[in-house]
Amino acid sequence: xxxxxAAFGSLLLAMLPGAPARNASPTTKYRIETKNxxxxxxxxxxxxxxxxxxxxxxxxxxxxxxxVGGRTLHIVIDxxxxxxxIEGIGQATADSAKGATVHGLVDPNGRVSNLVSRPExxxxxxxxxxxxxxxxxxxxxxxxxxxxxxxxxxxxxANGANVKSTYWITYTSAGQESVAGLAALKLSSVSNASLVxxxxxxxxxxxxVEGKIKANGTSLIAPDGRYLGGTTNMTGDQLLKSAMAPxxxxxxxxxxxxxxxxx
Numbered sequence: 001x002x003x004x005x006a007a008f009g010s011l012l013l014a015m016l017p018g019a020p021a022r023n024a025s026p027t028t029k030y031r032i033e034t035k036n037x038x039x040x041x042x043x044x045x046x047x048x049x050x051x052x053x054x055x056x057x058x059x060x061x062x063x064x065x066x067x068v069g070g071r072t073l074h075i076v077i078d079x080x081x082x083x084x085x086i087e088g089i090g091q092a093t094a095d096s097a098k099g100a101t102v103h104g105l106v107d108p109n110g111r112v113s114n115l116v117s118r119p120e121x122x123x124x125x126x127x128x129x130x131x132x133x134x135x136x137x138x139x140x141x142x143x144x145x146x147x148x149x150x151x152x153x154x155x156x157x158a159n160g161a162n163v164k165s166t167y168w169i170t171y172t173s174a175g176q177e178s179v180a181g182l183a184a185l186k187l188s189s190v191s192n193a194s195l196v197x198x199x200x201x202x203x204x205x206x207x208x209v210e211g212k213i214k215a216n217g218t219s220l221i222a223p224d225g226r227y228l229g230g231t232t233n234m235t236g237d238q239l240l241k242s243a244m245a246p247x248x249x250x251x252x253x254x255x256x257x258x259x260x261x262x263x
Contacts, residue, residue, distance in 0.1 A: 025064040025071075028226055029078075029262040032058040032130055036255040044247035054084025056094070056126055059262075062134070064106065073112065073131065075102040080123060089122060097121045102128065110135035111152070125158055130257060134227040136187055136219045142173040156197075163197035163209060177220060179228040180261055184220040187230075191215045195238075204242045211238030211251075220261075232257045 033055070040050040059078040064071045080094035102124060104115040112132050117124040137150040149170050156163040169191040177186045193213040201207050217232035236253040 025226075027061050027063045029059070029061050030229070031260045031262055032056075032060065032127070033258045033260075034058075034126055034130075034255060035257075036253065038251060038253045041250040041252075044245060044249065052084075052086050054082065054086055054089070056083075056123060057081040058123075058127060060127065067105070070105055070107040073102075073104040073106050073115075073134075075127060075131065077101070077124070077127070082123065093121065093123055097123055100124060102131065104131060106135060110137060122159070128158070130259065133217075133219065133230065133232065133257075133259070136189065136221070136227075137169070137171060138185065138187070138221055138225075139171070139173070142185070144173050144175040147172045160200035161197065163195055163199065165193050165195040165213070167191055167193040167213075174218070179220050179222075180263065182222050182228065184222055184228045187219045187221065189215075189217050189219065199240075201240075201242070204244045206242075208241040209238055211236060227259075228261045229259045231259070 034057075035055045036053065038052040040052065042048065042050055058080045061076045061078060063074045065074065066072075077097050077100045080097050082089065082091050082094040100117060100119060100121055102115060102117050105113050107113070112135060115128045115131060117128070132152075132154070137148070139146060139148045142148070147170060149168070152167040152169065154165050154167070156165070169189055172188045174186040174188045176183045178184070191214070193215075194211070195213065196210045197208075199207050199209050213234060213236045215232055215234040217230055219230040220228040222228050234253070234255050234257075236251075236255075238251040238253075240249040240251060242249075
């Protein structure tokens with residue numbers, strides 16, 4: 001598993017309380033493409049920087065159903081295609097995710113929590129991260145050019161991590177765009193985040209992490225509130241500290257995520 005995935009992967013991994021589901025929503029299918037470039041500065045060890053690049057395309061189906069405290073988010077993985085050279089991850093890892101599920105809770109304010117994968121797979125961390133983007137804050141009656149803000153705290157406990165991230169997001173209504181025959185509301189967003197906590201690294205054990213994230217993107221929202229796709233461009237700068245490292249390890253990540261709704 002890459003250092004990046006440990007720090008920026010799935011969010012709020014916990015068990016979803018069991019509750020009877022009602023009024024299931026229609027299933028929406030998506031194609032998610034992520035391209036990631038991570039540079040790990042190992043000059044403190046007297047060796048060159050390590051580059052960890054990968055791309056992942058996922059085909060998923062998403063539905064919602066009413067439950068106590070909000071709605072249950074149900075994601076089924078149809079298939080994944082992986083390209084990269086990260087140790088321990090390959091196309092076989094992606095193939096083993098076929099048929100896996102991700103469940104979570106969406107509260108009345110659109111906050112996603114209690115995400116859990118069955119069975120667990122390191123690549124499902126990417127789906128956890130994208131799931132939060134399905135529910136951007138939308139201002140009622142927003143007109144083109146209107147702006148509003150939101151803040152969010154999430155905690156990543158996947159793979160032994162304990163990382164708290166705080167996000168500050170500014171949205172702007174960018175008019176409408178036709179998607180799948182629907183007049184979708186287009187939102188543009190700019191966000192900043194800070195993170196702090198610990199991660200587990202197979203070679204170095206527990207590592208302290210702190211960092212900053214900057215991102216911008218767009219979201220398309222159907223009249224019934226369904227997410228119809230979008231893009232996110234993100235850069236992240238972290239410092240990792242370990243008793244085994246002679247100095248903090250700088251890590252820089254650049255990633256692009258594109259979500260497309262499918263017929």
